[in-house]
Amino acid sequence: xxxxxxxxxxxxxxxxxxxxxxxxxxxxxxxxxxxxxxxxxxxxxxxxxxxxxxxxxxxxxxxxxxxxxxxxxxxxxxxxxxxxxxxxxxxxxxxxxxxxxxxxxxxxxxxxxxxxxxxxxxxxxxxxxxxxxxxxxxxxxxxxxxxxxxxxxxxxxxxxxxxxxxxxxxxxxxxxxxxxxxxxxxxxxxxxxxxxxxxxxxxxxxxxxxxxxxxxxxxxxxxxxxxxxxxxxxxxxxxxxxxxxxxxxxxxxxxxxxxxxxxxxxxxxxxxxxxxxxxxxxxxxxxxxxxxxxxxxxxxxxxxxxxxxxxxxxxxxxxxxxxxxxxxxxxxxxxxxxxxxxxxxxxxxxxxxxxxxxxxxxxxxxxxxxxxx
Amino acid sequence: xxxxxxxxxxxxxxxxxxxxxxxxxxxxxxxxxxxxxxxxxxxxxxxxxxxxxxxxxxxxxxxxxxxxxxxxxxxxxxxxxxxxxxxxxxxxxxxxxxxxxxxxxxxxxxxxxxxxxxxxxxxxxxxxxxxxxxxxxxxxxxxxxxxxxxxxxxxxxxxxxxxxxxxxxxxxxxxxxxxxxxxxxxxxxxxxxxxxxxxxxxxxxxxxxxxxxxxxxxxxxxxxxxxxxxxxxxxxxxxxxxxxxxxxxxxxxxxxxxxxxxxxxxxxxxxxxxxxxxxxxxxxxxxxxxxxxxxxxxxxxxxxxxxxxxxxxxxxxxxxxxxxxxxxxxxxxxxxxxxxxxxxxxxxxxxxxxxxxxxxxxxxxxxxxxxxxxxxxxxxxxxxxxxxxxxxxxxxxxxxxxxxxxxxxxxxxxxxxxxxxxxxxxxxxxxxxxxxxxxxxxxxxxxxxxxxxxxxxxxxxxxxxxxxxxxxxxxxxxxxxxxxxxxxxxxxxxxxxxxxxxxxxxxxxxxxxxxxxxxxxxxxxxxxxxxxxxxxxxxxxxxxxxxxxxxxxxxxxxxxxxxxxxxxxxxxxxxxxxxxxxxxx
Numbered sequence: 001x002x003x004x005x006x007x008x009x010x011x012x013x014x015x016x017x018x019x020x021x022x023x024x025x026x027x028x029x030x031x032x033x034x035x036x037x038x039x040x041x042x043x044x045x046x047x048x049x050x051x052x053x054x055x056x057x058x059x060x061x062x063x064x065x066x067x068x069x070x071x072x073x074x075x076x077x078x079x080x081x082x083x084x085x086x087x088x089x090x091x092x093x094x095x096x097x098x099x100x101x102x103x104x105x106x107x108x109x110x111x112x113x114x115x116x117x118x119x120x121x122x123x124x125x126x127x128x129x130x131x132x133x134x135x136x137x138x139x140x141x142x143x144x145x146x147x148x149x150x151x152x153x154x155x156x157x158x159x160x161x162x163x164x165x166x167x168x169x170x171x172x173x174x175x176x177x178x179x180x181x182x183x184x185x186x187x188x189x190x191x192x193x194x195x196x197x198x199x200x201x202x203x204x205x206x207x208x209x210x211x212x213x214x215x216x217x218x219x220x221x222x223x224x225x226x227x228x229x230x231x232x233x234x235x236x237x238x239x240x241x242x243x244x245x246x247x248x249x250x251x252x253x254x255x256x257x258x259x260x261x262x263x264x265x266x267x268x269x270x271x272x273x274x275x276x277x278x279x280x281x282x283x284x285x286x287x288x289x290x291x292x293x294x295x296x297x298x299x300x301x302x303x304x305x306x307x308x309x310x311x312x313x314x315x316x317x318x319x320x321x322x323x324x325x326x327x328x329x330x331x332x333x334x335x336x337x338x339x340x341x342x343x344x345x346x347x348x349x350x351x352x353x354x355x356x357x358x359x360x361x362x363x364x365x366x367x368x369x370x371x372x373x
Numbered sequence: 374x375x376x377x378x379x380x381x382x383x384x385x386x387x388x389x390x391x392x393x394x395x396x397x398x399x400x401x402x403x404x405x406x407x408x409x410x411x412x413x414x415x416x417x418x419x420x421x422x423x424x425x426x427x428x429x430x431x432x433x434x435x436x437x438x439x440x441x442x443x444x445x446x447x448x449x450x451x452x453x454x455x456x457x458x459x460x461x462x463x464x465x466x467x468x469x470x471x472x473x474x475x476x477x478x479x480x481x482x483x484x485x486x487x488x489x490x491x492x493x494x495x496x497x498x499x500x501x502x503x504x505x506x507x508x509x510x511x512x513x514x515x516x517x518x519x520x521x522x523x524x525x526x527x528x529x530x531x532x533x534x535x536x537x538x539x540x541x542x543x544x545x546x547x548x549x550x551x552x553x554x555x556x557x558x559x560x561x562x563x564x565x566x567x568x569x570x571x572x573x574x575x576x577x578x579x580x581x582x583x584x585x586x587x588x589x590x591x592x593x594x595x596x597x598x599x600x601x602x603x604x605x606x607x608x609x610x611x612x613x614x615x616x617x618x619x620x621x622x623x624x625x626x627x628x629x630x631x632x633x634x635x636x637x638x639x640x641x642x643x644x645x646x647x648x649x650x651x652x653x654x655x656x657x658x659x660x661x662x663x664x665x666x667x668x669x670x671x672x673x674x675x676x677x678x679x680x681x682x683x684x685x686x687x688x689x690x691x692x693x694x695x696x697x698x699x700x701x702x703x704x705x706x707x708x709x710x711x712x713x714x715x716x717x718x719x720x721x722x723x724x725x726x727x728x729x730x731x732x733x734x735x736x737x738x739x740x741x742x743x744x745x746x747x748x749x750x751x752x753x754x755x756x757x758x759x760x761x762x763x764x765x766x767x768x769x770x771x772x773x774x775x776x777x778x779x780x781x782x783x784x785x786x787x788x789x790x791x792x793x794x795x796x797x798x799x800x801x802x803x804x805x806x807x808x809x810x811x812x813x814x815x816x817x818x819x820x821x822x823x824x825x826x827x828x829x830x831x832x833x834x835x836x837x838x839x840x841x842x843x844x845x846x847x848x849x850x851x852x853x854x855x856x857x858x859x860x861x862x863x864x865x866x867x868x869x870x871x872x873x874x875x876x877x878x879x880x881x882x883x884x885x886x887x888x889x890x891x892x893x894x895x896x897x898x899x900x901x902x903x904x905x906x907x908x909x910x911x912x913x914x915x916x917x918x919x920x921x922x923x924x925x926x927x928x929x930x931x932x933x934x935x936x937x938x939x940x941x942x943x944x945x946x947x948x949x950x951x952x953x954x955x956x957x958x
Contacts, residue, residue: 083864085861093853158857161857
């Protein structure tokens, strides 16, 4: 089946507890183009898994609507709720959920055997299962017992089972979180290749920002049950719309200040810090004069020089003293005391400054991004 | 720039009014409803009929008459009630104490020390699980009775003509009941001790505590809620006990609550109103105790220090005292298995009851075995019993499978199903027997005196056990295994059939065997429900006993116990494998 557009509109689901409603998701809305790789990213309890499970039909939302192409899966206002087994969705669970009493073949063949919309004959099932297993590079594992698989192999079986009936939507619930670090990198590459190969619209849930940035066409960052930003990975990273997004997606330094003069979108304008310094920052959106804002400066954007080096054109310069230093192989990580605060700076392994040295911190004004305080 | 906080300020989104109803309209709604109807049809009528009969007079034609409180008034006015209640209380309390002390110490010695001959303790417990209580009771009665070897030796040693020990006394009953229950206490407590976190004991030892200190301050304190819960459970079962009271108490003129009910139904004409009022009172007492038990066992679960680690706790080194531990295991074997076996063998081989003496050996005969094999009705009896027990176990497992799945997954109606399936715990066997008898007498089709009635009674009575097995089994299945089936396109029935049942099958088989084993030896209910054409093994043994055919009883019982031991061994092996898996081997 061809991939379809997924529309989620004002989806809400809260869990009532003795202490009032907790967790869940509130008024989440997004639209996915066919074939998109979309990631729900956020800390635990942010509502990303609830959103995914609502789309799958494993949870019944309190309000909102979900539709895939022409098909309405859920609409609270119209009283529509398609049972999960009729939604024709592929899903990979966090625990993989490989049935231990079946062989690899039977696990993958299961969706075809229980299908109600379409009957498959024996030869078709064999062909489709073989194709799915070949796609995940598990050809020849058909008769293996499901209990005799490594974590990575279980992951592949789960993936094969999810794609075997060519679903219009593929849901992945933290599929890499149970793998060890090296395997996780491999599977990430594999997953990306696979999704591009079969072109299925995919929603991926993770709390790992590196996975999200690497895999996705678009990312929705969630916090406290709400989507706080949706955008392409570069937008999310370089144009965070809140200090939460800036801090959650990658490490950052946050400096607080006041806008000196109002400016338009995508403009560079001066910001007055509490200690009287002025930094030139990029404003992704218009700002009013004398508004309180925070400035996000990525540690890798900072270049360190000896204290006496002059300010470069179009760059900011701050002064500080090296408080901590750590050697991580591919870089040095410094903590620089600037006034009362400590700022992180990641430099190349060749830039060596002793603890206690006075240094200058340099960063381009378009790497100092203003976010709401 | 921030998302508008309006909805947050408004609190939780308003749930549509039909939300609770929508849960019922969900995919498991119909299954939930069907299971609920079956459960209600099984569980509620016995309660209702007892209440009705206890509150109405009987017209001369047998139909129910006017409302009356007379049955209750007469019951409470009769001083015999209070005598029986006091006897029941003494009997249940001390018998609980005996089985708990004996079974508990044995479980600790076997599980947590390096005492020798541990296998013997398990062998004893397994064989005792399949053996009808009535067989034990008759064996011990023979051993300690007037003509038994102990009183015989006492007479020949002391030269007196009296007896050392009279088993037909309250204390005799207490000892016998205590020994009857000690194997179960042993099996349950050994599981508790096996699952306990040994690091807590090791930490105490490393802090300088002696073995006794550690046991007293750590092991016992940790296991205490579990022990208390079990004590309450055994106490309830002892209060409901029928076999020992009727076999020992009635001949010894010691009446208990359960035997009073039984005797009321045996009057001509049967005093059904009296028996029903009595039964309702009994249900009230057991109900209160069960509520208490629920509380205690919940706190026991909170206290459980199960370790997920895959090592076996290091046993305590008893030093020289390990031989004392071995002696205890040996004593348990002799008293629970060895002596009764010898007694049964002896009585089955002697033509009439006589003391164990060398002089009697030439008179030994296989006459009793020939009688057992020669009479076709004994074969019918065995087939009847197996059919009834297997039928009840199968139905109970099927019904509780659905109920437990819905309850454990918190689907619509789950709590109600759980309560319905657990409700029959309030029925002592004799009480449910009275209720089923009254129901059968009113049934529009001939039900009384058929095997169906007995099977139905067993099904109602043992459903709670099926529920426990299935419920804890479902909890051990990772939820995502079911969700994956749903997402893959399977409906609720498909998920149940293709994923839940196969994964649950070890738990279901264990539950089936457990119900099968206890149903095959149940006497209290069957004795009221059996007709001439629907005899089961325990009732036939009871009749043989009351007719004085002890030899044939022993021969029949030994053969039957042998068969049941096969099932018990299977049950034990399954449970052992299951718990090994659960605790990571």
